[in-house]
Amino acid sequence: MQAASSGFGKAPEALARILDSAPPVVSDPLRGETTLTGRWGHGELHDHLPGMEGHVIITYYGQPQDIVWRVEGQRLAGQTRTGSITIIPEGHDGRWDIAGSIGVSHVFLSQERLQACAEDIAGGKTVDLLARVGFDDPLAGRVMEMLGREAAAPDPSARLFVEQATDLLCTQLVRGHSSFSALQGPAPRRGLADWQVRKVTDYMRAHLDAPVGLDELAALAGLSRFHFCTAFKAATGKSPHEQLVALRIERARQLLLRPDLPVTEIALAVGYETPSAFAASFRKATGMTPSAFRQGV
Template sequence: MPEEKALTIDYSQKDAASTFAPKPLLSSQQAGWRNIHLAHYQLPAIEVPEIYNVQHVIVIPFWKQPVEVELIAEGKRYLTQHDQKETALNCIEVLPAYVPISSKCKQEIELMHCYLEPTFLAHAAHESVNPDRVEVKLALQAPDPLVCQIGLALRSVLETDANNSYFYAESMATALAAHFLKYYSTRKHFLQEYEDGLPKYKLKQAFEYVAAHLHQDVSLVEISEELGISQYYFCRLFKKSTGMSPHAYLIQQRVERSKQLLKQRGRTINEIAVECGFANPSHFAKCFRRYTGISPNQFRMM
């Protein structure tokens, strides 16, 4: 159990890090994400007291000058030297949940944090992994372009379409969880691969679920629970069956539904956007143009 003197930080809560860090430049706090959270910081010289993180913390730093960081994890001291070469190599750091950690840095730094929920990680591929045996190890200065790409993709969706980013964030969290089970677990986990896609009846079940919930904030967790499989295998098998990710299929179906409604002259563009599950008319127009090559208004005039 955490000692009383240590801070327990739950990054799913608003302003969780405000006791030792300034407000982030960008945060997923208002986007409604559940299994993964993100914050982009510009930090002054800082000393973080001993804390217990409720989530696994993935640090994606943007080193712009030589920096020395002192980290103490479970009583062991790590003194690391950083510079721009690490940024070029896409180096990350992984701080496991519920491990006592303190740190000190004497220079200003810019970095991004991804916070991954331990329960989500443990159950992301439950067909292949015993959830009770999932533990994450500390990693410092680890080159990992995939994790950096996922972090940057999540930041991009927050910057451009935060209000409609929940399903996309879940998809990225699932990919990140599978990667962590393979490379950052204290035990070796082997995720089974399937040559075939979903059985026809389960694929039909997935299609029907999406169709019935197009106007809602569709959850990847809820779809996979409906089918009785993990998020990881649902995403993998769905793509094998359809040639597209669940997120891409969801957007495609929303666009197809909007095309039907655009033929009904009594409905406004705003009403159609809401009914088809788009966050706003701007997001609707962007997705519609991506799939059709024209705007909703141009389609309506055809």
């Protein structure tokens, strides 16, 4: 729920209460009381985060993790991929579920700083940020990476760079992730309901060793094939094929912990007709072959 900032606490302190480590905020704030962190990390998260004062912008590093935010009756989902961002607008609360440890950097952005950057673009109108989770924006992600790298640099030139890069980030947020940008383009598509995601995912898990077609998955959700693909990706951040592959690799990793099972048998158990096809898919997902994974555990 969104409300005036006066009733909410500072974002870094709020995050510190639910994470396993506190955000390492750079002590010297920027214009408009905006603050940054360098690159850091925290563990998995399954907790409620109350509304906060100011906007929180996050980008990610390292191994992708599934991430879900339930806010204002919606289920927003994505992955913590490099080049993606998450936006927690001021005052928005909700339940967060992050599957595992992630690398992050943050910008804690005041409404004052955002609005100052929006003057020329939005013609003086008040701008509100849109809630995003693991949303692909390589430009904003790259600017966030630079800010994370330069945040704690002591020299005056770095400070000037950081201020200008923060203005660039604000401009991109207004252009692509605000109430102003929403008025300029088509309405966003809605994803699947939680029960539809669970039903489809449970079906995939039950049929990892067999071919799974889009038509049967769409029928489970009660949608056309085309609408299902679009809605599934909006709800989960993955295409149905990407989700099925992820589940197969997850199951394969579990089976590889059993040294008595041949790799060929594991390949068949997770839906691959040949060991070579299994090895290629496993390596693409994990960066190593099934045999190397088994040897390393």
